[in-house]
Amino acid sequence: MSQSIAENANTAMAAVRQLLGELPHRAYIATFGCQQNEADSEKLRGMAYEMGYEDAASPQDADLVLINTCAIREHAEQKVLSYLGTLKALKAEKPGLVIGVCGCMTAQEHRVNTLRERYPYVSFTLDPASLAAFPAALLDALEGGKRKFLQSGETPPVTEGLPTRRVERHRAWISIMYGCNNFCSYCIVPYVRGRERSRLSADIIREAEEVIAAGCREITLLGQNVNSYHGDCDFATLLDRIAALPGDFSVRFMTSHPKDVPDSLIAVMAKHRDKIAPHFHLPLQSGSDAILARMNRRYTRASYLETVRKLRESIPGIALSTDIIIGFPGETDEDFAATMEVLRTVRFDMIYSFLYSPRKGTPAANMEGQISPAVRSARMAELLDAQNEIALSLALPYVGKTLRVLADGKGKMPGTVTGRTPENRLVSFEAPESVIGEFVRVKIERAEPFVLRGVLAD
Numbered sequence: 001m002s003q004s005i006a007e008n009a010n011t012a013m014a015a016v017r018q019l020l021g022e023l024p025h026r027a028y029i030a031t032f033g034c035q036q037n038e039a040d041s042e043k044l045r046g047m048a049y050e051m052g053y054e055d056a057a058s059p060q061d062a063d064l065v066l067i068n069t070c071a072i073r074e075h076a077e078q079k080v081l082s083y084l085g086t087l088k089a090l091k092a093e094k095p096g097l098v099i100g101v102c103g104c105m106t107a108q109e110h111r112v113n114t115l116r117e118r119y120p121y122v123s124f125t126l127d128p129a130s131l132a133a134f135p136a137a138l139l140d141a142l143e144g145g146k147r148k149f150l151q152s153g154e155t156p157p158v159t160e161g162l163p164t165r166r167v168e169r170h171r172a173w174i175s176i177m178y179g180c181n182n183f184c185s186y187c188i189v190p191y192v193r194g195r196e197r198s199r200l201s202a203d204i205i206r207e208a209e210e211v212i213a214a215g216c217r218e219i220t221l222l223g224q225n226v227n228s229y230h231g232d233c234d235f236a237t238l239l240d241r242i243a244a245l246p247g248d249f250s251v252r253f254m255t256s257h258p259k260d261v262p263d264s265l266i267a268v269m270a271k272h273r274d275k276i277a278p279h280f281h282l283p284l285q286s287g288s289d290a291i292l293a294r295m296n297r298r299y300t301r302a303s304y305l306e307t308v309r310k311l312r313e314s315i316p317g318i319a320l321s322t323d324i325i326i327g328f329p330g331e332t333d334e335d336f337a338a339t340m341e342v343l344r345t346v347r348f349d350m351i352y353s354f355l356y357s358p359r360k361g362t363p364a365a366n367m368e369g370q371i372s373p374a375v376r377s378a379r380m381a382e383l384l385d386a387q388n389e390i391a392l393s394l395a396l397p398y399v400g401k402t403l404r405v406l407a408d409g410k411g412k413m414p415g416t417v418t419g420r421t422p423e424n425r426l427v428s429f430e431a432p433e434s435v436i437g438e439f440v441r442v443k444i445e446r447a448e449p450f451v452l453r454g455v456l457a458d
């Protein structure tokens with residue numbers, strides 16, 4: 001099945017290539033949202049390249065614009081719609097421009113209807129599991145066919161064999177599973193990305209070997225619940241096999257669900273300290289058992305803290321980061337105090353905090369006890385104040401130390417480069433751009449809550 005989908009995509013790609021001929025063409029891909037979307041955009045970019053499209057620097061410079069959308073919050077969707085609005089004039093100027101919209105927004109019926117009715121200049125939409133249909137939809141649009149609005153259903157097959165064109169050489173996203181079975185009561189993902197489907201381990205390992213051979217220094221295994229991977233082995237076994245591959249690289253993974261952290265996974269991380277980054281992103285969401293139950297998270301504060309204890313016992317120095325939702329419906333002062341208590345107990349290296357935002361179609365959107373914006377904002381301010389203090393106290397001991405850092409981009413200040421430590425700490429340091437993409441040693445001179453600053457030690 002997966003093979004015939006890839007074959008159909010290849011046939012359509014060849015037809016587009018032939019139709020376009022030798023004239024240069026350019027594609028611009030705007031990506032909103034998470035790393036999974038970044039990874040999907042690299043596939044779209046790979047297919048576009050196969051069909052004869054080079055990268056465009058802007059939509060103005062493009063013959064094809066693809067918008068890879070996010071639906072996680074209302075705000076994210078509004079951003080996409082307003083971006084799309086800005087393309088109306090461009091389409092009027094360049095009638096030959098093809099505009100396609102893909103990603104999570106296009107898996108929702110009401111959003112597809114909006115795109116169909118209010119954005120007539122959109123030629124096609126593809127939900128996240130329909131990416132392989134991109135060449136055929138593009139071919140149709142180029143040949144003047146009818147507009148297409150493709151949706152793949154709840155359990156589409158995993159498609160292998162599509163080309164990928166990565167943005168960076170030194171870092172690679174590798175999706176290992178798609179979709180989610182958990183139905184947390186606030187989350188739209190299971191409705192837009194379907195049920196869990198895992199790739200076979202041999203396909204994942206082959207992709208890892210290819211990127212390592214091409215000079216990749218950091219692989220990030222991706223999935224909505226990466227640790228509930230269930231291809232032909234479990235996640236711990238897959239991670240063990242990838243970490244055992246030869247080469248100078250490290251492995252990260254995201255995002256994990258706290259209910260799926262078996263001892264075997266912790267043991268594999270401890271066994272491969274040299275290859276598996278000592279960092280675990282473990283979304284807490286709330287420290288209150290009552291709220292966790294309303295969120296349908298299926299762990300308790302006690303089981304979460306026990307997982308943290310085990311991780312720290314087996315992997316000394318491991319960094320922990322988390323997601324926290326503030327103002328979930330029904331969150332009382334006591335519930336919020338419980339979250340603050342876990343924050344102070346665990347002392348996370350990094351948190352990503354979100355004000356609860358109702359998503360149409362999820363159970364939480366209709367729950368009683370929606371929290372007022374003023375209360376949500378006050379709680380958020382208290383949380384961030386506490387976290388700033390914690391983050392600074394955890395960062396200060398790094399001053400004077402020399403750390404191994406993967407240099408991964410230009411810094412904001414001229415002459416500086418940024419990178420990440422194995423614990424995923426952001427480091428900004430003075431260095432030539434030529435170090436980007438390599439592991440370097442950096443002497444830390446200053447610590448701020450969210451960044452360490454230093455100079456090249458070598």
Ligand code: SF4
Binds near residue numbers: 180183187
């Ligand atoms: S585990 Fe929960 S929060 Fe994560 S993608 Fe699934 S439903 Fe959403």
